[in-house]
Amino acid sequence: xxxxxxxxxxxxxxxxxxxxxxxxxxxxxxxxxxxxxxxxxxxxxxxxxxxxxxxxxxxxxxxxxxxxxxxxxxxxxxxxxxxxxxxxxxxxxxxxxxxxxxxxxxxxxxxxxxxxxxxxxxxxxxxxxxxxxxxxxxxxxxxxxxxxxxxxxxxxxxxxxxxx
Amino acid sequence: xxxxxxxxxxxxxxxxxxxxxxxxxxxxxxxxxxxxxxxxxxxxxxxxxxxxxxxxxxxxxxxxxxxxxxxxxxxxxxxxxxxxxxxxxxxxxxxxxxxxx
Numbered sequence: 001x002x003x004x005x006x007x008x009x010x011x012x013x014x015x016x017x018x019x020x021x022x023x024x025x026x027x028x029x030x031x032x033x034x035x036x037x038x039x040x041x042x043x044x045x046x047x048x049x050x051x052x053x054x055x056x057x058x059x060x061x062x063x064x065x066x067x068x069x070x071x072x073x074x075x076x077x078x079x080x081x082x083x084x085x086x087x088x089x090x091x092x093x094x095x096x097x098x099x100x101x102x103x104x105x106x107x108x109x110x111x112x113x114x115x116x117x118x119x120x121x122x123x124x125x126x127x128x129x130x131x132x133x134x135x136x137x138x139x140x141x142x143x144x145x146x147x148x149x150x151x152x153x154x155x156x157x158x159x160x161x162x163x164x
Numbered sequence: 165x166x167x168x169x170x171x172x173x174x175x176x177x178x179x180x181x182x183x184x185x186x187x188x189x190x191x192x193x194x195x196x197x198x199x200x201x202x203x204x205x206x207x208x209x210x211x212x213x214x215x216x217x218x219x220x221x222x223x224x225x226x227x228x229x230x231x232x233x234x235x236x237x238x239x240x241x242x243x244x245x246x247x248x249x250x251x252x253x254x255x256x257x258x259x260x261x262x263x264x265x
Contacts, residue, residue, distance in 0.1 A: 007169065021196050022180055022183055022197055030193065034196045038199070044170070044173070045210055048207075050227075052224065053210060060235055064235060072246065075246065076246075076255045077255075084189075091183075098182055105178070105179070109171035116215070121214065128221050139229065150235075153240045154243040156243075157243035158243040
């Protein structure tokens with residue numbers, strides 16, 4: 001019973017906040033709701049027993065990416081944006097695309113309607129660490145290379161033209 | 165809670181993200197919608213790991229990689245965005261025609 005309440009409330013928070021992200025006119029509001037939606041997704045990770053991922057989601061997404069997006073919203077915005085339409089004229093076609101693909105996705109989801117969890121959730125941090133330092137070492141190092149490249153790229157692109 | 169509950173939530177989150185990426189005019193709105201799609205994929209990975217492969221933790225590891233790449237993508241995307249904004253003085257994608265010649 002309590003599992004059900006947790007799941008439905010977390011999904012409602014995630015999906016309603018996501019709807020707000022894509023429909024609200026004020027970009028500051030939608031960036032705040034993005035943080036809420038990502039926190040709801042973190043709660044869903046916790047309800048799935050992925051403890052390390054829950055912590056990583058809170059640290060990377062909610063307190064990293066959402067805050068970064070909020071900063072750039074405040075740097076880029078103008079007061080006149082609040083009176084402008086934020087949705088282009090193709091929204092009907094986009095809705096149609098979403099409806100068509102939802103049919104396929106829900107059909108796939110229905111195939112697993114009998115699947116229950118096989119075992120109780122166990123702490124994951126140790127197995128994840130062993131995986132990263134063992135079988136997936138190359139991928140782990142490549143990701144750190146990607147992060148370094150992103151850091152350098154961000155510094156390069158955000159310099160002004162004159163100092164280049 | 166069966167696997168299909170989680171799959172349906174992730175599918176709806178993904179579709180909301182697709183809708184946002186197709187319809188938002190503001191470039192930051194498009195970036196936020198892409199983040200929603202990444203999260204839907206992560207929920208799917210973790211749900212499949214929990215329900216179908218409880219022994220390993222490859223799903224969580226892949227989700228962590230996705231998270232890292234998403235962070236890198238957002239950092240570079242926002243830096244590019246600031247550079248474009250300095251040149252064109254707008255944040256709306258239909259005005260981004262710098263490459264048109």
